[in-house]
Amino acid sequence: MGSRFAEAADALRDDLIAVRRELHAAVEVGLELPKTQRIILRELDGLGLEITRGTALSSVTAVLRGGRPGPVVLLRGDMDGLPLTESTGLPFAAASAAMHACGHDLHIAGLLGAVRLLAARRDELPGTIAFMFQPGEEGYAGGRLMIDEGVLDAAGEKPVAAYAVHVDSATPFGQLVTREGAMMASASALRLTLHGTGGHAAFPQLAIDPVPVAAQLILAVQTFAARRLPATDQAVISITRLSSDSEASNVLASTVSMEANIRTLSMATLDTVRTELPTLLTGIAAANGCRLDAEFIASYPVTYNDPAETREVLAVLEELVGVERVTRLPEPSMASEDFSYVLQEVPGALVFVGAMTAAGPVPMHAEHTVFDDAVLPLQASVLAELAWRRLIRG
Structure with a gap:
């Protein structure tokens, strides 16, 4: 079938890159991210969403109700940066003592792209999607706080599945990586x-x-x-x-x-x-x-990809980009992720997407970490397609 969103996502490329670079320069750390929240709210304005802001943290939850009946699916993107002084030399580098060295600026922009793709097809959408914009992933357990504040009930019923995409600056551009079971420590x-x-x-x-x-x-x-x-x-x-x-x-x-x-x-x-x-x-x-x-x-529990959901995700990814661009991770990563709190409550999967630049691999969480933000249309279309396919399954 291919991706029903790929062409529309490509048309959003320049907009998504622009907002990613704005977010990169405006990076904030922790649970209180007022500048980041304002940018997200601006980008969501006019899309006909039910929007809720957090109390204990500057989160944003947006609910998109489709024109056809169906279940709820959750898509998540984290928002915070790290307390590092950037040394990339990029023209949009952060000037503060903070940096998006884990790619969360791409996560926000990619999720915003998925919102726009799905909102444009609202009448056909067979169910409801909750978009979770989460601060405080880097050690502050923002995911758990958003659950405490009701993100899983924002649409009126618990999601049947939850998905997130995480970029990786050391994985070849456009390669999609996941595994069944334990994904991260x-x-x-x-x-x-x-x-x-x-x-x-x-x-x-x-x-x-x-x-x-x-x-x-x-x-x-x-x-x-x-x-x-x-x-x-x-x-x-x-x-x-x-x-x-x-x-x-x-x-x-x-x-x-x-x-x-x-x-x-x-x-x-x-x-x-x-x-x-x-x-x-x-x-x-x-x-x-x-x-x-x-x-x-x-701190964070094991990030556990539900085996049944992940098998469906792998099948969708292989159809979207080809078997050669989908990698089944042989072993879990010993890094951690607070999407794990969501996956404790809702079956779903975390997928890594390669955002390595032509200069070659660099580690994340470093002052010189760089990502190729040309990957954003792929991010957005993958998120949108995973949500759509899960709603169709009911």
Whole structure:
């Protein structure tokens, strides 16, 4: 059948690129994104949508009701940037100490394109679509907050499916990537405070120095991941922060603070880490005369693509762009995504789309990250087509 939206999406190319670049220059971080919200509301004006703004965050939910009866499908795009100073040299580079280094500006523009494509065919639309413009993806759990504020009920009934597209600056342009089941890892943290007694650096025998004990704890973390977890369901545990309260070279610290970032691909493994790792570390600390305070901080769950929905998505993608441009990811990514909160409640799928420039791959979340925004018509048409096909299925 091909895409019913491809030609119309190509006609929107210049508009989508222009709004993406405006968003890129106006980047904001966190849950409060007033400039970004104003741009989105401006672009949605006049399209006949039911629009709701968030209370705890500057989100936008827009509901498009079709001319024919049918279920509800949700499409999501995240809005926030990262606290990085941009060094791309682009003419539309952000001038502030923030940057769209994860492509969320493309996500907004692509979702705005999908709104316009679907609104133009409202009379034929067999159901309702809720568009979720979400702040606070980068560590602020904006997706969970929008669920708390009722995004899944915005259309009057719960969506039967939810879809999102995420650009990737290291994947070849136009390549579409997804997989059934676990797509991205959970993200959690273990915050540790190790208490000794401190003392004079010349007389360590008169003190309980927590620094060498901290070194034992760091090694124990790595051993735990390698020896206490199954090889088929591993965790990535990284010590990302380490500091002591000593401010002089001749003073032994009395406390050492550490934080471990924890990534898992199943809730069972996360439960094991959450319960057993603090017990192990507390025992090591006690054996060395120290006291350990451990605080587990849960963040994003595993991003889980519903297998049945994802098989349908893969079939649609292959029809739209050809089998050679669709990749089934062999293993999940250990990065995380708070679209996971939506996918806990609604079956659906997250799809990556390659936005690598002709200069070659660059990592995301870096000051020099660049994306080829010529991918926007594809983004918009894929989102629109996935929603349309799901509504037809009923």
